[in-house]
Amino acid sequence: MPRSRRIALQLLVQKDQASAARLAGYKRAMAEAGIPIDQSLIGDGTFTMESSAAWFDRLLASSDPPTGLACANELGLLGALHALGRLGLTPGRDVHIVTRDNTRLARFLPAKIGVHSVDMANVGHKLIEGLASRIANPLGPVAAILVQGRFDPAE
Known part of the structure; x- marks a missing residue:
């Protein structure tokens, strides 16, 4: 009998804007796919390599482990890969x-991983442009x- 699709989600801190957006997207995608959300598969905390490995170890040891994982960042990814490797998965x-990988680290790993990235240099340029515009026109629209x-x- 095939296992159900179980997708785990790493969040850094549930109360920050990026994590809230990730959680909303996760919930929307799960609903669209007709997959019920299991709160035990949603982890939050400052995902260092060590804490990510420990969290994913716990998930993999469960009676119905996840078949998918969305990592919050590169450190969470490395911890998850470490947990998988210890089990030979x-x-x-x-x-x-x-x-999410803005350092481009994942492209150097010998693993099949889907990667979402944003050009952080471009983000920096846009922030500077926005700040300069605001300084030039402090009462203008944000x-x-x-x-x-x-x-x-x-x-």
Whole structure:
């Protein structure tokens, strides 16, 4: 009998804007796919490599472990990969992984990982442009800037 699709989500801190957006997107995607949300698969905390490995160890040891994982960042990813490696599990085969990776670290790993990234240099330029505009026109409208991200699926 096939296992249900169980997708875990790492959040850094549930109360920050990025984590709230990730959680909202996760809930929307799960609803669209008709997959019930299991709160035990949603983790939050400052995901260092060590804490990520410990959290993912606990999930993998459960009676119904996740088949997918969305990592909050590169450190969470490294911890998750460490947990998988200790069990002899292969990313992309045993557990599908996507991560946020603005350092481009994931492209150097010998693992099949979907990667979402944003050009942080471009973000910095946009912030400086916004600040300069605000200094030049302090009473003008506040600009909202959306920087396009990029998703590279697991190969």
